Amino acid sequence: MTTTELDDATLVGRARDGDVRAYEQLVLRYQAPMFRLAVKMLNHRGDAEDVVQEVFLGAWRKLTQLQDDSAFVGWLYRSTANRCLNVIRARRPQVDVDLELAESPRTDGQPEHAAQVNGQLEALNAALQQLTPPQRVCWLLREVHGRSYDEIAEVVGVNPAAVRGRIARARAQLAEVMKPWR
Amino acid sequence: MAVNETGTDYELPCGRDLDALWDRLDSVDEHEATCPHCGTARESLLALRSATAELVAEPDPVPPGLVGRIMSAVRAEARRGQMLDLPTPEPGRVEVSEAAVAVVLRYAADSAGDVRARRCRVRTVGVASDGGGIVEVELTLAVRLGNVDGAETLARVRERVTTAAAARVGLTLAKLDLLVEDVYEDGE
Numbered sequence: 277m278t279t280t281e282l283d284d285a286t287l288v289g290r291a292r293d294g295d296v297r298a299y300e301q302l303v304l305r306y307q308a309p310m311f312r313l314a315v316k317m318l319n320h321r322g323d324a325e326d327v328v329q330e331v332f333l334g335a336w337r338k339l340t341q342l343q344d345d346s347a348f349v350g351w352l353y354r355s356t357a358n359r360c361l362n363v364i365r366a367r368r369p370q371v372d373v374d375l376e377l378a379e380s381p382r383t384d385g386q387p388e389h390a391a392q393v394n395g396q397l398e399a400l401n402a403a404l405q406q407l408t409p410p411q412r413v414c415w416l417l418r419e420v421h422g423r424s425y426d427e428i429a430e431v432v433g434v435n436p437a438a439v440r441g442r443i444a445r446a447r448a449q450l451a452e453v454m455k456p457w458r
Numbered sequence: 459m460a461v462n463e464t465g466t467d468y469e470l471p472c473g474r475d476l477d478a479l480w481d482r483l484d485s486v487d488e489h490e491a492t493c494p495h496c497g498t499a500r501e502s503l504l505a506l507r508s509a510t511a512e513l514v515a516e517p518d519p520v521p522p523g524l525v526g527r528i529m530s531a532v533r534a535e536a537r538r539g540q541m542l543d544l545p546t547p548e549p550g551r552v553e554v555s556e557a558a559v560a561v562v563l564r565y566a567a568d569s570a571g572d573v574r575a576r577r578c579r580v581r582t583v584g585v586a587s588d589g590g591g592i593v594e595v596e597l598t599l600a601v602r603l604g605n606v607d608g609a610e611t612l613a614r615v616r617e618r619v620t621t622a623a624a625a626r627v628g629l630t631l632a633k634l635d636l637l638v639e640d641v642y643e644d645g646e
Contacts (some may be wrong), residue, residue, distance in 0.1 A: 282574060285643055286600055289576030290564060294557035296536050300529050307528075325521050332528045337535070345576075358636045395510035397516065419510050444477045447506065448468045451476070454505035 285345035317360035354431045403453035415446035470495040545590030556580040564621035570614040572602040594633040600640040
């Protein structure tokens with residue numbers, strides 16, 4: 277095969293025919309953004325990995341149901357977002373969470389040092405986990421993944437105005453947390 | 459975009475909206491330059507913006523082996539399609555899957571230039587005297603935008619695909635339908 281990067285629609289068309297290598301290219305292309313979304317949603321790398329694996333296996337199985345081949349990415353985002361929300365719903369309430377399950381955020385070096393160097397980033401990561409899951413998914417899709425309001429509306433299944441409202445609330449809440457570091 | 463779009467509850471004490479402030483964070487107007495509420499809110503939003511940029515730039519390596527695990531699960535249930543008979547001078551049968559034939563035909567179509575093969579349906583309609591299958595193929599294509607002579611391109615695709623079917627697989631093409639369903643631009 278040539279090394280030219282093929283467009284999504286071409287790869288999806290081939291994958292639907294059973295071309296496993298075409299599908300592999302799609303997995304290579306989109307595993308990183310899906311994993312990132314899942315990690316930020318779930319705050320747990322192991323759970324995120326499970327979600328991404330299910331997303332891509334599920335997408336392969338349902339490839340014949342996809343109407344518009346160029347809509348593949350949106351479809352992946354929707355599947356990832358929904359699976360993450362399901363995982364969160366299935367978790368025990370926060371008060372029951374034991375220390376083993378609550379994987380702490382990455383701590384490289386001493387905490388004080390990390391706080392000085394990455395103060396804002398740490399604060400943002402912590403604040404993200406305080407948002408409601410629907411707010412968090414909307415904010416992440418907009419600010420980290422650069423999706424439009426319309427696309428996010430499709431992904432989460434609410435209208436664009438509601439998406440806008442959720443992101444505004446999320447932003448206000450996050451900005452509030454950013455204050456002490458100024 | 460409309461600045462004073464309402465619907466959010468984040469009005470500052472001065473009457474300004476947090477969302478509006480966010481939308482034009484880099485262009486401070488007269489009011490914002492002197493208003494303490496706007497000033498504080500802007501600082502928080504700027505801090506949020508730079509922290510968000512850090513978050514986006516933060517390397518977040520995918521666990522090693524994730525692709526491998528996904529692909530082995532996919533391969534385990536790969537759709538091979540129906541099996542097709544190949545000509546053989548030996549007793550017994552040699553079969554090849556429709557999916558494998560499709561890969562060869564798509565590759566042949568790609569080599570014609572200015573097109574990308576997408577879906578490829580292979581259907582057996584009979585058996586030739588040498589025992590090889592006679593097939594009908596439907597091939598869906600995307601054509602490069604700016605491609606000057608479509609008819610010539612398709613003729614080239616037809617020739618490559620027909621040759622590949624006979625020479626590389628050993629199947630006879632009874633019918634080849636080429637469907638152009640899309641265009642693509644260079645670099646896409």
